[in-house]
Amino acid sequence: MTEIEFQKNFSQLQYHLYTSPLPHVSNLHPHQKTIHAFFMLDHLREELQRKNESTLKTVNDFNLPEELHVYHSLYPLDQRQEKSIKIFxxxxxxxxxxxxxxxxxxxxRRIEGFRLTNEIAMSTIENWRRIRHANIVSIREAFTTKAFxxxxxxxxxxxxxxxxxxxDKHFSSSSLQANNLPQSGGTGVVVPETVLWSYITQLASAIKTIHSSGLAARMIEPTKILSTxxxxxxxxCCGIMDMLTFDGGKNIHHFQQEDLIHFGQLIISLACNSLSSVLNLPKSIDYISRHYSPDFKNVILYLLNKPTPTKSVDKVIAMIGPRILHEINSVHHYNDFLESELSQELENGRLVRLLCKFGFINERPEFDMDPSWSETGDRYLIKLFRDYVFHQVDENGYPVVDMAHVLMCLNKLDAGVDERIMLVSRDEQSCLIVSYKEIKNCIDSAFRDLSRRK
Ligand SMILES: Nc1ncnc2c1ncn2[C@@H]1O[C@H](COP(=O)(O)OP(=O)(O)OP(=O)(O)O)[C@@H](O)[C@H]1O
Incomplete structure (x- = not known):
């Protein structure tokens, strides 16, 4: 399916189901809630929806193999059609x-035209498979194929x-700037120092794990670091170079030292917003001294130092200690935020389960002829309660479509509160006063009754 067909077949999801609260309702009493309090934040929902959509995307490309080892439904992710051989x-x-x-x-990731001559090279992947780190894209396996x-x-x-x-995130739209250092009289830094400290902390942590496992990343470069x-x-792309240029691990110390230099070059390029800033180090360091803190500059200078037997990622970690604490604090904060958003949806799951029970119980066709099923006793009460929740009309006979009313009723029902409500029959000839607790018991027993009938 092409992108256009995909758009046609799957109508765009409505991300923004609700408008944000208006200013005059933002000042509520503690017991009052707006509709937003029941759902996760719009921007988070939208991001997750987009991720789901992109995970489900398919394409009918006859140039691609239908099956590849145990994999199928290949969908190209490359945004650039021109292929560079610079990295691999x-x-x-x-x-x-x-x-x-x-x-x-x-x-x-397919490496085109590579013929594996040394089978032992495959074993290098085993070492990488054992590495599980939050800042490294995990590798599962590697195989050779002639399917292409x-x-x-x-x-x-x-x-x-x-x-x-x-x-793509930091350099693509700034290709003009990529060949020029930012002017000293410019408007200031492009990537804030706090973001760069976060990158430094994450990369140092990943490199520490890699080096401690006797490996080298060999991929510290802007097109091979993903922002997820x-x-x-x-x-x-960890592990690829070890296989393409298999040397049995002889040069690992050299590659680990290179990792540190590439780390420094990456940070300097991000700080100066220019990939060519590494070509003119004095000017770049001068720019960094003027726009960033001395600590930041010292870490970069250390990373760019010539390799020595004592130069290691451990020293970098010791230098950035206080920043690591800041990063941990931010991560915990973000974790709290996500947990609270998750708990909003937890409530919704509860309500969906209740609605499902309603769906199972009400209007069952096989009991159409059985007045004892829906027109009497417990089931009748549930039916009237359903009308009370969903089918109310206003004084002009128009349907009342009030989500807050529905959510309030369902929440009280789920909690089984003692509060009483009046349920009126459709012909308005009879009415019943019942508590949510009683209705909850009726629903539970009707549902148990249904589940038992096999
Ligand atoms: N593990 C992954 N999960 C999801 N998307 C990925 C993953 N790895 C790469 N991508 C996406 O695939 C696209 C191409 O990746 P690639 O590494 O080829 O980058 P590139 O900029 O095209 O580099 P090159 O010039 O070396 O081809 C990128 O947009 C990237 O976001």
Whole structure:
């Protein structure tokens, strides 16, 4: 399916189901709530919806193999059609794909035209598979294939929907600036120092885990670091270079030292908002001294120092200690925020379960001829309660469509409160005074009754 067909077949989801609260209702009493209090924040919902949509996207591309090892439904993720061989020495392609073994979505990276001659190289992936880190894209497996009509090597990674490379995030729209250092009299920094400290902390943590496992990342570069969430980054493509240039681990110390230098170059490029800033270090450091804190400059200078036997990521971690505490604090705050948003939806799950029970009980066709089912006793009460919640009309006979009323009734029902309400029959000939507690008992017993009938 093409992108246009996809748009046609799946009508756009309405992200903004509710407008934000108006100013005059924002000052509520403690016991009052607006409709927004029952749902997660719009922007969070929208982000999750978009991620789901992009995870489900499919395409009918006859140039792609239908099946590849245990993977199918390949969907290309490359945004740029021109293939650069700068990073791997071979053209590489990225696909989203579904695994037929566990049904999950993965990201496949194909290295085109690579013929594996040394089988032992495959074993390097085992070391990488053992690494689980919040700032590293996890690798699952690697295999060779001729499904594309050539000898290709495919690496399977966790899929992070809608992720962006740091290059796309910070350098793509600024290609003009990419060749020039920002002017000293400019409006100030492009990437705030707090964001850069967060990047430094996350990358240092990932590199520490990699180096402690006797490995080297060899991928600290803007197109191979993914931004998967707000300020959340992950090193991508780990393990590929170890396989493409297999040396049995002889040069690992050299590659680890290179990691630190590339780390420094990445941060300097982000701080100066220019990929070429590493070519003119004195000018770049001067810019950083004027716009960022001395601590920040010292970390960069340390990272860019010539390799020595004592230069290590541990020293970087010691230098950035206080910033790590700040990062932990921010992460805990964000965690609290997400937990509170999640709890809003938890309430909705409860209400959906209640609505499902209503759906099971009311208007069952097989009991149409059985007046004892819905027209008497408990079931009759449930039917009247359903009318009370959903089918009320105003004094002019117009339907009352009031979500707050529905939510209030369902919440009181779920809690089984003692409050009493008056239920009126449709012909208005009889009325019943019952408590939510009694109705709750009726629903539970009717549902139990249904579940038992097999
Ligand atoms: N694990 C992943 N999960 C989800 N999306 C990914 C993953 N890895 C890469 N992508 C996406 O695939 C696209 C292409 O990635 P790639 O690494 O090829 O970047 P690139 O900028 O095209 O680099 P190159 O110039 O080396 O091809 C990017 O938009 C990236 O966000």
């Amino acid at each position: 020495g071979y053209p590489s392609w990225v696909y989203k794909s579904v695994c037929s073994v566990d049904g999950r979505v993965y990201c496949l 009509g050539d000898h290709s090597l495919v690496f399977v990674y966790d899929y992070h929907p809608l992720s962006q490379t740091l290059f 969430n707000k300020n959340r980054i992950r090193i991508n």
